[in-house]
Amino acid sequence: MAAQMSTAEIGDGRPVPAPKISLRGVTKRHDTQLALDRITLDIPVSTFFVVVGPSGCGKTTLLRMLAGLDAPSEGQIDIANPQSGHPQNSMVFQGDSLFPWMTVWDNAAYGLKMRNVPRARIDDVVGHYLNKTGMYGARTLYPHQLSGGMRQRVSIARAFANDPDILLMDEPFSALDEQNKTLLHEELLRIWEETRKTVVFITHSVDEAVTLGDRIMVMTAGPGRIKTIVPVDLPRPRNVVELRHTPAYGELVYDIWAQLREEVDRARSREPGSKS
Amino acid sequence: MSSARTRSLCRERAISILSPLVLLGLWEICARTGIVDVRFFPAPSNIIGHLFELASSGALWRHVGASLYRLAAGFIVGCVPAIVIGLAIGLYRPVRAAFDPLISATYPIPKSSLLPLILLIFGLGESSKIAMVAIGVFYPVVINTAAGVRQIAPIFLDVGRNFGASRFNMFRTVALPGALPLIMTGIKLGAGMGLVLIAIAEMVGAKQGLGYMIWNAWELFDVQTMYVGLFVIAIIGFVMNTGFDALERAIVPWRKG
Numbered sequence: 374m375a376a377q378m379s380t381a382e383i384g385d386g387r388p389v390p391a392p393k394i395s396l397r398g399v400t401k402r403h404d405t406q407l408a409l410d411r412i413t414l415d416i417p418v419s420t421f422f423v424v425v426g427p428s429g430c431g432k433t434t435l436l437r438m439l440a441g442l443d444a445p446s447e448g449q450i451d452i453a454n455p456q457s458g459h460p461q462n463s464m465v466f467q468g469d470s471l472f473p474w475m476t477v478w479d480n481a482a483y484g485l486k487m488r489n490v491p492r493a494r495i496d497d498v499v500g501h502y503l504n505k506t507g508m509y510g511a512r513t514l515y516p517h518q519l520s521g522g523m524r525q526r527v528s529i530a531r532a533f534a535n536d537p538d539i540l541l542m543d544e545p546f547s548a549l550d551e552q553n554k555t556l557l558h559e560e561l562l563r564i565w566e567e568t569r570k571t572v573v574f575i576t577h578s579v580d581e582a583v584t585l586g587d588r589i590m591v592m593t594a595g596p597g598r599i600k601t602i603v604p605v606d607l608p609r610p611r612n613v614v615e616l617r618h619t620p621a622y623g624e625l626v627y628d629i630w631a632q633l634r635e636e637v638d639r640a641r642s643r644e645p646g647s648k649s
Numbered sequence: 650m651s652s653a654r655t656r657s658l659c660r661e662r663a664i665s666i667l668s669p670l671v672l673l674g675l676w677e678i679c680a681r682t683g684i685v686d687v688r689f690f691p692a693p694s695n696i697i698g699h700l701f702e703l704a705s706s707g708a709l710w711r712h713v714g715a716s717l718y719r720l721a722a723g724f725i726v727g728c729v730p731a732i733v734i735g736l737a738i739g740l741y742r743p744v745r746a747a748f749d750p751l752i753s754a755t756y757p758i759p760k761s762s763l764l765p766l767i768l769l770i771f772g773l774g775e776s777s778k779i780a781m782v783a784i785g786v787f788y789p790v791v792i793n794t795a796a797g798v799r800q801i802a803p804i805f806l807d808v809g810r811n812f813g814a815s816r817f818n819m820f821r822t823v824a825l826p827g828a829l830p831l832i833m834t835g836i837k838l839g840a841g842m843g844l845v846l847i848a849i850a851e852m853v854g855a856k857q858g859l860g861y862m863i864w865n866a867w868e869l870f871d872v873q874t875m876y877v878g879l880f881v882i883a884i885i886g887f888v889m890n891t892g893f894d895a896l897e898r899a900i901v902p903w904r905k906g
Contacts, residue, residue, distance in 0.1 A: 440811055441810075441811075442807055442810060442811065460812075460813060462811070463811065463812065464807075464808075464811045466804055466807065466808065468804065469804075470804050470805070470807075470808050472805060472808070472822070472823070472826070472827075473903045474826035474827065474829070474901075474903045475822075475826075475903075483808075483812050483822070484812040484813065487812050487813045487814050487815070487818055487822075488813055515902065515903040516903070517903060531812075535812060
């Protein structure tokens with residue numbers, strides 16, 4: 374392991390003490406199509422790690438492999454063992470992932486129930502996170518009675534309540550309008566400050582990446598490779614709205630967008646109709 | 650809800666209550682004026698009167714009780730394995746590979762044509778009637794349950810796995826509730842099929858039950874009793890459907906609308 378760590382030269386050059394997540398040459402093929410190409414990467418503990426890339430670059434594939442829902446075709450993923458009593462990871466899925474047949478409360482309590490956590494503890498933890506996300510008053514409702522933003526808040530409460538070592542978030546806010554998104558960014562950061570869990574967050578929004586992240590990994594258009602990893606040295610705790618006024622924020626957004634731009638253009642040029 | 654919509658709903662309900670009553674009224678008039686032959690189409694008032702006679706003598710209740718018992722027993726015997734097998738077919742590809750051809754091959758066989766075989770295997774007693782109902786219930790429930798599991802969005806299975814659901818909990822918290830709306834559809838179809846088959850099964854080799862009552866009335870040319878039997882079967886079907894609709898609303902509260 375130590376030898377592997379010394380080879381970790383990707384990133385911002387800062388020393389990497391104990392990677393929570395470590396990928397070595399991770400490659401994924403769907404049939405013969407190369408989706409991810411030799412991803413080598415260390416994510417330190419307590420880092421809010423954001424992945425941006427053009428659509429189809431394998432971001433979701435990467436996250437699903439971290440979640441253990443898919444296996445890499447080649448390469449190795451090492452994830453530090455979770456503290457005892459904690460699950461290794463919980464995922465906030467893209468789109469509607471709340472069980473339509475469960476109330477808000479039962480959805481948020483799902484992970485804890487599956488782990489047979491004592492009832493009193495479930496009541497505490499689920500109550501806490503439903504309060505934090507402002508969904509406690511809606512705890513007896515079913516998902517179809519909620520707006521998209523409310524559903525996504527419950528989905529976040531479900532992941533946090535499960536108290537995992539690592540939080541995996543797959544474009545959790547992509548379907549929401551701008552106002553809801555800003556509010557949810559604030560909520561997410563507030564909850565995250567309390568726990569400082571390791572987060573891997575996927576998005577196609579550069580603004581979202583800079584607002585939330587400690588490090589931002591830009592991926593190339595498919596097959597996904599690491600284009601660059603940019604550190605975000607904006608102070609925390611962050612005020613989502615104030616942050617946008619600062620020059621440092623603007624510069625970061627500009628830099629990352631410039632990097633991403635090339636990849637988006639490349640992805641576009643491959644779309645049917647532009648060139649065979 | 651707007652008042653215009655409420656009004657049109659009320660009107661629809663009134664029409665659906667009135668239309669059978671108007672039909673019965675026409676029938677009554679035709680029977681009394683001799684336009685139709687009362688040997689074949691006795692007046693509804695006579696049929697109702699005969700129904701009360703049969704009910705007060707206790708004969709009707711004996712037949713209804715026998716049929717309902719067979720229906721209920723056959724329903725449970727057919728429905729429970731159908732749900733379990735249907736869930737397994739929907740969840741596990743090898744199970745599907747094993748059961749799908751069997752089900753598709755045997756499903757098109759008219760269930761009533763199995764009656765002689767069932768009588769051969771189970772004899773003339775209760776078990777052959779229960780088996781007929783069970784077969785009728787089994788197919789729609791197993792097919793709809795499997796389809797119900799397969800239409801569950803894959804994301805819900807991912808959520809179950811990601812949050813550490815055991816195999817049993819995948820069944821209990823994802824597959825079963827996710828398939829429940831279609832399972833209920835299967836149950837309603839199955840119960841209707843069960844009612845059809847119990848009437849047929851009781852016409853052959855039974856000493857009581859509504860099917861027997863109707864067949865016996867034919868043999869004795871007791872047309873009024875025949876109509877009473879048909880009428881009571883229709884009522885049972887209607888009550889069953891209403892009951893399952895209410896059950897569906899109670900156990901599928903997340904259904905939109």
